[in-house]
Amino acid sequence: MSLLRVEGLKKSFGGVRALEDVTMEIPEGGIVGLIGPNGSGKSTLVNVITGIFPPDGGRMFLAEQEFTGEGAHRIANMGVMRTFQVPRVxxxxxxxxxxxxxxxxxxxxxxxxxxxxxxxxxxxxxxxxxxxxxxxxxxxxxxxxxxxxxxLSGGQQKLLALARVLMAGPRVLLLDEPVAGVNPKLARKIFGKIQELREGGMTFLIIEHDVDILMDFCDEIYVMDRGRIVFKGEPREVLESKEVMEVYMGG
Ligand SMILES: Nc1ncnc2c1ncn2[C@@H]1O[C@H](COP(=O)(O)OP(=O)(O)OP(=O)(O)O)[C@@H](O)[C@H]1O
Ligand SMILES: [Mg+2]
Structure with missing residues (x-):
């Protein structure tokens, strides 16, 4: 069963369509990866799910309970929490x-x-x-x-930001580039910790540019391009996908 589900999400900023019909399901206890070029809408998706911006359209559910239109505090209280691309400490x-x-x-x-x-x-x-x-x-x-x-180093600040959100006891954790700029050894260690937390029952959506690390830790990967989900599959399917190749090679 999916714990977090979003359906047809839309969000525009002026003329920029940051999200166009985004549908995603995150299974309970899963680690789902989200990749895509710069500006493809990944952070916006997390901002909308956590109530920072209301969606212009679409619906959101936690364990089949709809929370579309709820404010950020209420959504956090439901157990849907996040970390930021630039760690907030x-x-x-x-x-x-x-x-x-x-x-x-x-x-x-x-x-x-x-x-x-x-x-x-x-x-x-x-x-x-x-x-x-x-x-x-x-x-x-x-x-x-x-x-x-x-x-603290940049990587240690990312760890501290993760530690802080864990204090609040999240059920679903949306991590916006938790290891960007972190040295590879520490990055793997952080993903190892995420895996341990998942074994304890937590559910994750992880935005990450380094596909290699996602390969080893995710059950499933979504690929975004210009506000749309263009591919969804198991890690090795993503590597073999023509759509993904086109996104990164610019068509
Ligand atoms: N608060 C905002 N106001 C105006 N435009 C925004 C805002 N947030 C995002 N955008 C625009 O929406 C689009 C998607 O941005 P977003 O930050 O979601 O991309 P991203 O996939 O997270 O990129 P990156 O990999 O660089 O972090 C971009 O064109 C961005 O400029
Ligand atoms: Mg981003």
Missing amino acids: FKEMSVMENMLVSKGDQTGEDLFNTFFRWGRVREEERENIARARDILEFLEIWHMKNELASS
Whole structure:
């Protein structure tokens, strides 16, 4: 069964048709890859699915429940979350502070709760710290917990951005180029972690330019060109596809 399904999505910016009739199904527990030339609409698709922009047309479903037209907060609360092409971290905060600021709905933010349910706040704080530690250890950046995010390499910042979104407990995670600009060894390590998370039940859509790495980790790959899905298949079918060749060779 597909966990996330979008049907006939459309999105234009002025005269630019960024999405034209995009239909996609992401099976529960799957890792689906999304490739396509620059400007083909990949990030826009993620922006629309996560509610940053409303679609001009089409429908979106999570476990067959329609969420078309819902706002970004509601969609995140449903468990559909993402990372950004340029990692979003708080550069002047430490790695650990970045982890703890990522949960927006902590009881401690409410003044009433701070005064009257102090015990509960402390308990939640302890739980969040323990959870942050588990995630940082899992991603092998626990030793950097006290470093300023600005002092991390580009690849480490991508890891921290992933760590932050994991704090919120996503059900479906849309990753916009999670390893772009990351050295090949770390890139493979990050994909290995993604695979472990999938074995734990998480579902992924991953935008990535490096087809080689997708070959080894994805169940299925979609190919976009000028706002349209032009091909969908198993990794090796993508390599052999005439349509894909035409997209990358410019027809
Ligand atoms: N917020 C926006 N306002 C105006 N135009 C936009 C906006 N976002 C995207 N576009 C345009 O929509 C088209 C698709 O862009 P998008 O960023 O989705 O491509 P992409 O496939 O992610 O490319 P890349 O591989 O370079 O990241 C481009 O023509 C882009 O200029
Ligand atoms: Mg993009």
